[in-house]
Amino acid sequence: MSNLVSVLKNGSLSNTNSNANFPSMSNWLDDIFNRDLPSVFTSNFNTGISLPKVNIKETADTFMVEMAIPGFKKSDFHLELDNQVLSISTETKEENEHKEENYTRREFGYSSFKRTFNLPESVNDEKINANYKDGILSILLPKKEEAKQKPARSIKVS
Template structure:
C-alpha cells in the first residue's frame, strides 16, 4: 500500500482557480472572452493635484489603428488588431496572436480639460496626460462633524 501525501493548500489553490474561472465565465460578455477574439487593454490610472495620467497597454498595434476620444468625464479607446502570425507545418495550423476589435471606456475620477490632452504612443504603450479643469484643482469640500 502506497502512502499518499495530503497537500491541503494545493487543493485550496485548485478550488480557487476553478471558482475564479467560473465567475469569469459568468460575468464576462461573450464578445470579450479570449475565444471571442477580442481583448480589453490593461490600464493604469494615476491622479495628481494637476491632472490624471492614464497608461494603456495595446501591444502589436500602430497609432493609426487606435481611436481615442476624451470627454470631461471619461476616456474611450477603441481599435482593431490586424496582425497575425500563422504557421502550418505537417498538417498543424497555428495562430499565436488574438485579433479583432476592442473598445474600453474608462470613467475619470475628476473633470478634465479635454482641449489640452497630451498623448504619446511608444512601444505598445499609450500614455495620456489629462489636465484637470481649474475648478477641480481648487475644489475644497467642507465636512461637518456632527
C-alpha cells in the same frame, strides 16, 4: 419536476429539487460549456487580444491613464470624447492567403477592444493628450485650474 424555494434560517433562499436523481437544467448546461474541448477546436479560437489592463494615476495637476498594448501602430487607436466619456478602441484585421498547386490556404484574423471611462468634471477636456510609445498608450488628462490642488500655506493670525 417541481422546484421549491425554501427560506433558510439565515434568511437566504435555497432551491431544492423534488427529484434529486436528475441534474437541474443549469447544472447540465454548466457541464456542457465548462467541459474541456479538444485542442482541435481551441487551438486558434479567440486569439485576438483581451481587454487590456489599465493603470490610472492622479497627481495634483493631472490624471494619467496607461495601457499596455504592444504590437500596434499609433494609427490603430481611436480615442473619442463624448459628454465626459472617454472611449479608447482599436480594431485589426489580418488576411493571409497561400496558394499551392493543389490547394489554397486562407487565414483570417480579427481582434478588437473598447474601454470607456467616465471623466470627472475636474478634467480640462480641451487639453487631453495621448502618446503611444514602446507598446504603452499614455493619456494625459490635465485638471482644470480651479480643481488643481493648491500647496499648503501658513496663515498669519493678527
